Amino acid sequence: MDGHTVGVVGGGILGLAVARELTRRFADIRVVVLEKEDRIAAHQTGHNSGVVHAGIYYRPGSLKAELCARGRALMREFCREHDLPYDECGKLVIAVDREEMGRFDALERTATANGVPGLRRIGPDEIKDVEPHARGIAALHSPRTAITDYPAVARQLARDVESAGGVVRLSTAVTDVHRAGRGSRIQLATGAGVEHVDHLVVCAGLHADRLGRRADGQEDPRIVPFRGEYLRVADAKRDLVRGMVYPVPDPRYPFLGVHFTRRVDGSLEIGPNAVLALDREGYDVRPGLRLADAAATLAHPGFWRMARTHWRTGARELRGSLSKRAYLRAARRYVPDIGPADVVRAGAGVRAQAVARDGSLVDDFVVVSRDGVTSVRNAPSPAATSSLAIAEHVVGAMGRMS
Template structure:
């Protein structure tokens, strides 16, 4: 059989993980990665909190729960094998009010069903032993929740793809695809690229690219901007690992939390800055990461013109208004965070970076909670891959490649 060529659109961690997995499972396959930016991990991969999740939150039996559990182990082993940053600093999910205890109990059951390693339910005294400056009525302690730097992992994956004979094209935007004599011709500004199979890992542009390539108009991506504060002074050491709230199960967001970052600037893995966040504010610019991101007309029109957005907004406008207040005011932002770590106030923080989450939404206004990966007619499309997609990336890659087929031409 002649050598097959697979094109992968997206130079984030999922696209690069898929490209590497193809070279592992199908030696001799030619892999071509297309990334529209001039560097890798430019979007969601490079703007997330760096957490390696243990699987506490995800509906048992869902693709998220399955691939997060497998992905955490794969990411840990990959980092250890290649001497990449990985720090099991642990996480507390803390209940601070009696009204949260029903959700807390349900979350504990979910986490235990998902087999979260080392999970313990603890009381106020043990909270203080693990995080001396945190307060709460009860907490779930996940000692194997970790932090890493997904940008470093992405670059290493790209290096493996290149060593296996693959090609990573930077500054190469895919504008469409057509079919010619049984192959898929990927259109770019420079030249066409014929491939036998195409994998779309386009993140924030997943719906737009999917519509152009495979004609599927749904689900639609609604971008949510997640803004972070950072603690630049000595108070960053008031948190040793991670402190999270009990999430509201109506939303696929985890709430404002405290997270240590890894610092690789010294050449060794150390715990670095302390971040607070992210919130979840409707983004009017899909790739707006600046403190003041501005407006991109096409992005705003795409969101506001989708009937699913308005159905969602009618249901959740109060939550949206609360998130906007926190975005405008550091004091309002910290008000929720101080319930968990009272010693850090508005005077101790500065505005830091932001990320934009690609959240798929259906026409009925429901937020898609699970990963959505569809395949057919030579095209595999990752249509919804929000958190814990980075944690799950190596497992997602194996899932995608297992289902690609690689039919003979």
């Protein structure tokens, strides 16, 4: 790849991590990051919970399991090298009744197989030692689960790219991708003109399907956006949770359930839920509607197949979105002393969830490489945790193409 120009579409944490890895691995290439917004980390990177996951949930042997473990170690090292926040405040995954114990036991086996550092199973008394205001009959304690500031990480990645001679272009939306023929240079249409590159990496997040389809011609999977809404706990109650308190997740879904998460600024949040989003970039407290995004979701056959299977869960999540009391009903099973009067709505994130044509929710990371184009087609949580390791994986695949 020496002497080539590599274009990276997307100025979130993943695109910037890939660009940085390219500058580190190849001395004689030109790297250009193209970001449509006027700032980096404007979308998923800037609207997530800041958790650095330890690998509890992911199917052993999957890309998620492998890259989360590697990514957590790299993120810890990166934050310490650059004096960025990194707080191993720990996590409890709590079972509150006997009906959950089958899922709890299975989760423990998964976490153990993934080598989650320091993991231990504890009972009610030890739950109180770790989180005095939490309740449950059993918990998995992950002391190395951490929190960080991912937008700050992204800004440092951008500085690293630029200091190595790369370019980060803001307010440069890629609107189309053309190629005259196999092996020819790739032409990117942008609002600022045409950019020619020899290799292209698409890390477009919420628009991964749209740009990926233009770049590699593949229709599947499609992105169905899910809005994750947060509540912020009042200062008077925020110290009732020291670290993180999570429920035992339902393995049928790639969502972890409403949970308590401490932020690096000391605040405490509850969330996110998972409600169908009608705007791929709708981060306001009130849900938005973008007709093109809603139409794309409704036109996807996989969405309707998914909806028929999971409509009851969707209805329950919608009730929580409309009512703080309903939202907190699940959360108070774990920390009952925080009620509706103790929280305010605190904005939202939007998860780019890939859904296959058959209606299945794509769980693992999906990276497609072909003929000079690498598209990251599915990179939900723990993508931020795994970003530096995903970058190694992506750049490795590109090296095999060259």
